[in-house]
Amino acid sequence: MVKQLNIQNKLSESNLCRPTLDSMERINGFREVELGLSREQAMQEANRCLRCKSASCVAGCPIRINIPEFIGALADEELYRAAHILQRSNPFASSCGRVCPQETQCEARCILAKAGTPIAIGALERFVADWALDNKVEIGTGLRRAASGKNVAVIGSGPAGLTAASELALKGHSVKIYEALDDSGGVLLLGIPEFRLPKRIVIAEISRLLNLGIKIECNVFVGKTVAMSELYKEYDAIFVGNGAASIIKPGIPGEALKGVYSAKKYLASTNLAWINQRINGLSHSLLGKKVTVIGGGNTAIDCARVARRLGGDQVRIVYRRSEAEMPARLNEIMHAKEEGVELTTLSSPVRILGNAKRRVTSVICQKMELGKYDTSGRRRFYPIEGELIRMDSDLVIYALGTVAVPIMTDLWPARKRRNKIVVYETGETEISGIYMGGDNIRTNGTVAQAIADGKRAASAIHTFFALK
Ligand code: SF4
Incomplete structure (x- = not known):
């Protein structure tokens, strides 16, 4: 029974309790940690x-979802209407409800944050979107406009590419996606572990989009398998949402030793093993008892939590600033600690050591201290001379970020003068008919930002066709 709330109740602190899996149960497998709200909890919170x-x-x-409308529909127990509002704005609402940092986006701006506790918008988004998936609520092909006769190529099938493709398909354009890997989904499928974003959710959301008649060809690396200039001749417009596939390395001696992995490779390998039901037969080189993870963002936390589940007895995250400066979400840091992950802060790796077989054995870290605040609002860090620590490690994972791989060099006349292409707010680039969005135009972007890019670019492409 949902209790009706007066204005005083609404303004006071919320006692919403988000159910999570017990921490001991978590590390014995890959079951989802955050269990989602019950129907009664969701209704109460929506109220x-x-x-x-x-x-x-x-x-x-970033997507400008009509939040009061969908939450209002939920509070009125009109779940179908709530699902429709949400789905029309966000094709990946179940995924976003799980992995987007709402506490720094929509929830940070909720008016109730000033008086008590903000509405748990992310948890409600997840509740409604999961209900829609369970009940097969789909934006049907009936909403698709008549065929326009225009063809669009989309490069990459992560959240930006798939969103652009679905928006363009709904506008009546014919869309073909070129994906470099075996499967579609990009970071949603291969970059986030099962216990944070179950594959069945990602696969269900992608299938719903592909039902709109979008074609997809996997194992095509644009720039290698097929030249960008060929696609440019063949299609009326191109959206480039190829993500950020190039890895930032630590740049220290020993980074090429066996047992040293980038987070991207580690997460992709373990996610693929999970998808193919081979997680128990994982290559020994990906398993470690003493694991050191370098970095302080969500990806570093994900790697450490995966390593704990794969038998890591001592899993440490090494970060050069203090815990307060870590860019990872607070609840992810909390979950990692609950699962036994240790944080070694104010420490920066300077060398990775190995044995005669060139297998990693330890990491040497320089101890740091914090100084004044820099322009980004975080404190600078300085080495403490002579203070080095050694961490025994049989697996090292570095999560220092990624950058985009340039793929349009054969088309871009200005490439000899600049190594960055100009991308306007709409996603349009300085090359007519080519649009970009997602992680290839920003660093540390969220899934919601990638979706917003895909939507913006699709709208700009539609206008481009109308004005042609
Ligand atoms: S600001 Fe908060 S209270 Fe107002 S509509 Fe948005 S979620 Fe609801």
Whole structure:
């Protein structure tokens, strides 16, 4: 029974308790950690929403979901309407509800954050979107406009590419996606572990989009398998959403030793093993008892938590600043600690050592201290002379970020003068008919930002065709 709330109740602190799997149970497998709200909890939380006329939460959402509308529909127990509002704005609402940092986006801007506790928008998004998946609620092909006769190539099938493809398909354009890997989904499928974002959710959301008649060809690396200039001749427009596939290495001696992995490779290998039901037969080189993870973001946390589940007895995250400066989400850090992951802060790796077989044995770290704040609002760090620590390690994973791989060099006349292509706010580039979005145009972007890029570019491509 959902309790009706008066304004005083709505403004006071919420006692919403988010169910999570017990920490001991978690590390014995890959089951999802955050279990999601019950129907009663979701209704109760939706009832707290003030349904603001000028809703500040919407401005905090990169996709500009009509948050008061979908939460209002949920509070009125009109789940189908809530699902439809959400799905029309966000094709990956179940995924976003799980992995987007709402606490720094929409929830940070919720008016109730000032008075008590913000509405748990992410948890409600997940509840409604999961209900829609379970009940097969789909934006049907009936919403698709008549065929326009225009062809669009989409490069990459991560959240930006798939969103652009689905928006363009709904507008009546014929779309073909070129994916470099075996499967579609990009970071959603291969970059986030099962216990944070189950594959069945990603696969269900992608299948729903592909039902719109989008064609997809996997194992095509644009720039190698096929030249960008060929696609440019063949298609009326191109959206490039190829993500950020190039890895930033630590740049220290020993990084090429056996047992040293980039986070991208480690997560892709373990996710693929999970998808192919080979997680128990994983290559020994990916398994370690003493694991050192270098980095302080969500990817570093993900790697450490995977390593714990794969038998790591001592799993340490090494970060050069303090815990307060770590860019990872607070609840992910909390979950990692609950699962036994240790944080070694104010430490920066300077050398990785190996044995005669060139297998990693330890990591040497320089101890650091914090200084004044820099322009990004974080404190600078300085080495403490002579203070080195050694960490025994049989597996080392570095999670220092990725950058985009340039793929349009054969088309881009300005390449000899600049190594960065100009991308305008709409996603349009300085080459007519080519649009970009997702992780290839920003660093540390969220899934919601990639989706927003895909939507913006699809809208700009549609306008481009109309004006042609
Ligand atoms: S700002 Fe908060 S209370 Fe207002 S509509 Fe958005 S979620 Fe609801």
